[in-house]
Amino acid sequence: MSTHRRHTPAPDAPVLGGVVGACHDADVKLALSPATDSVLTGAVEVARAALLEGTPADQVGEHLGIWAEDGLTATHVFACVHPGYVGWHWAVTVSRVEEAELVTVDEVVLLPGDAAIVAPRWVPYKERLQPGDLSPGDLLPVDDDDPRLVPTYLVGADEDVDRGQVKVVAADLGLGRVRTLSVEGRDLAAQRWHDGVGGPEAPIAKQAPHNCWSCGFLVLLAGPMSSTFGVCANGNANDDGRVVTLDHGCGAHSEVKLTRTQQPAPMPDHVFDSFTEDRETF
Known part of the structure; x- marks a missing residue:
C-alpha cells in the first residue's frame, strides 16, 4: 500500500x-x-x-x-x-x-x-525494563548525561567532610566511584521506595500493629536518607534485606505481642490411667 x-x-x-x-x-x-x-x-x-x-x-x-x-x-x-x-x-x-x-x-x-487498530507508542528498551528483568551476563549501560548521577567530586559537600575529601582525592586519582547519586536521582529513588512494597501504603503496613521506626530489627541508613528509610534485618519478615520507610510496618515487629485470644490454647494435663492399677491391687 x-x-x-x-x-x-x-x-x-x-x-x-x-x-x-x-x-x-x-x-x-x-x-x-x-x-x-x-x-x-x-x-x-x-x-x-x-x-x-x-x-x-x-x-x-x-x-x-x-x-x-x-x-x-x-x-x-x-x-x-x-x-x-x-x-x-x-x-x-x-x-x-x-x-x-x-x-x-x-x-x-x-x-x-x-x-x-494502531501500534502502541514506541518505548525505548531502557524505559521498558522492570526490576528483575536483567539476567546474568546482561549489561545495562548508563548514559553519560543521566540526571540521576553526577561526578563524585561535586557532591563531597553533601556528605561529611572526611568522606568528601576522600571522594575528591579518589576521583583525581581515578579510584573509587567516578559518579555518585545526584539530588534528582536520590529523590527518584526515595519516591520509588516510598510508593513500593516497603512503603507506608503497602497492605501489610496498613494492618501492622507498629511502625518500623520502633522495631529492633531496623538497620538505619546513613546520609540524607537516614531520616526516612532503613533496612529490615528480620529473617522472618517479608521485607528482610529490603529498604523500608520508617512508617512502614508488618506483623514481625520486634515488640509485637499476642493478645490472650490470639495465643495458642494451653495443653491439657496428662491423663493418668489408674483403672489398671486399681484392678491389680484387688
Missing part, C-alpha cells in the same frame, strides 16, 4: 465540506461547514486520481469530506475499504496558487480514525 509523507490536519482547522457518508467503519467525523473555496472543494476527482496512482481501486471508498489546512490548501478524505485497515481513511492534500484555477496535489497518506 503506497502512501506519501504523513500529514495530520490541525484539530481546529475549519471544514470546507461535509461528510458524504461513512464506509467500512472508518469512523471519520468531520463537522458540516459551508465551502469557502470552490476550486479546492471541487477537486474531488483530482484528489481521487492522485490516490489511485499508487493505490488499488478496490481499496478506495467513497469521498467522506474535506477540511481546510489554510486559505489555499485543503485535504480531501476518502474511505479505506482494505480489510486490513478497518477504521482508517485516505487523506489527499491539495493546494492552489492565489487567483489560479490549477490544483496541485501535495501529498497522499493513510490515517487512522478513532476505531483504527
Whole structure:
C-alpha cells in the first residue's frame, strides 16, 4: 500500500465540506461547514486520481469530506475499504496558487480514525525494563548525561567532610566511584521506595500493629536518607534485606505481642490411667 509523507490536519482547522457518508467503519467525523473555496472543494476527482496512482481501486471508498489546512490548501478524505485497515481513511492534500484555477496535489497518506487498530507508542528498551528483568551476563549501560548521577567530586559537600575529601582525592586519582547519586536521582529513588512494597501504603503496613521506626530489627541508613528509610534485618519478615520507610510496618515487629485470644490454647494435663492399677491391687 503506497502512501506519501504523513500529514495530520490541525484539530481546529475549519471544514470546507461535509461528510458524504461513512464506509467500512472508518469512523471519520468531520463537522458540516459551508465551502469557502470552490476550486479546492471541487477537486474531488483530482484528489481521487492522485490516490489511485499508487493505490488499488478496490481499496478506495467513497469521498467522506474535506477540511481546510489554510486559505489555499485543503485535504480531501476518502474511505479505506482494505480489510486490513478497518477504521482508517485516505487523506489527499491539495493546494492552489492565489487567483489560479490549477490544483496541485501535495501529498497522499493513510490515517487512522478513532476505531483504527494502531501500534502502541514506541518505548525505548531502557524505559521498558522492570526490576528483575536483567539476567546474568546482561549489561545495562548508563548514559553519560543521566540526571540521576553526577561526578563524585561535586557532591563531597553533601556528605561529611572526611568522606568528601576522600571522594575528591579518589576521583583525581581515578579510584573509587567516578559518579555518585545526584539530588534528582536520590529523590527518584526515595519516591520509588516510598510508593513500593516497603512503603507506608503497602497492605501489610496498613494492618501492622507498629511502625518500623520502633522495631529492633531496623538497620538505619546513613546520609540524607537516614531520616526516612532503613533496612529490615528480620529473617522472618517479608521485607528482610529490603529498604523500608520508617512508617512502614508488618506483623514481625520486634515488640509485637499476642493478645490472650490470639495465643495458642494451653495443653491439657496428662491423663493418668489408674483403672489398671486399681484392678491389680484387688
